[in-house]
Amino acid sequence: MAPECTRRNSMSDNFDNVLIHHGVKGMKWGVRRSQAQLDRAAGRSSDSREASRLKKKPLSSLSNKELKSLNERMNLEQNYKRLNPSTVARGKNVAKGTIAAVGTAVTLYNLYNSPAGKAAVNVGKNVIKTTRVAIRAKRAFG
Numbered sequence: 001m002a003p004e005c006t007r008r009n010s011m012s013d014n015f016d017n018v019l020i021h022h023g024v025k026g027m028k029w030g031v032r033r034s035q036a037q038l039d040r041a042a043g044r045s046s047d048s049r050e051a052s053r054l055k056k057k058p059l060s061s062l063s064n065k066e067l068k069s070l071n072e073r074m075n076l077e078q079n080y081k082r083l084n085p086s087t088v089a090r091g092k093n094v095a096k097g098t099i100a101a102v103g104t105a106v107t108l109y110n111l112y113n114s115p116a117g118k119a120a121v122n123v124g125k126n127v128i129k130t131t132r133v134a135i136r137a138k139r140a141f142g
Contacts, residue, residue: 047073 051073
């Protein structure tokens with residue numbers, strides 16, 4: 001017969017028997033997973049694992065072949081990230097554009113409501129009035 005678990009005294013827990021499991025299902029006690037097993041579980045390729053291993057080594061200890069393969073891998077990753085931006089990067093670019101447009105609108109609004117802006121608007125209105133008067137006079141007197 002299995003021993004009964006102790007009852008918890010919290011308001012959110014209404015269970016009489018509580019069994020809490022921490023760890024990986026099917027894992028044996030005291031057995032650790034190797035780095036290769038962890039990488040395989042994470043879905044990393046052998047090229048990615050090799051690049052990570054080479055990045056940890058000091059640059060002076062890399063052979064020409066290792067340095068070339070690491071450089072090619074890093075270039076491929078950069079090109080992929082540049083050509084396939086994440087949704088976060090796309091959203092960030094949209095937000096930048098929106099903020100720039102709003103900043104321009106606020107600047108124009110502040111300029112329009114400033115004394116210099118109001119004077120410029122009045123000058124523009126006077127120019128339009130005088131132009132209209134000149135056009136009407138030209139039409140009338142030909």
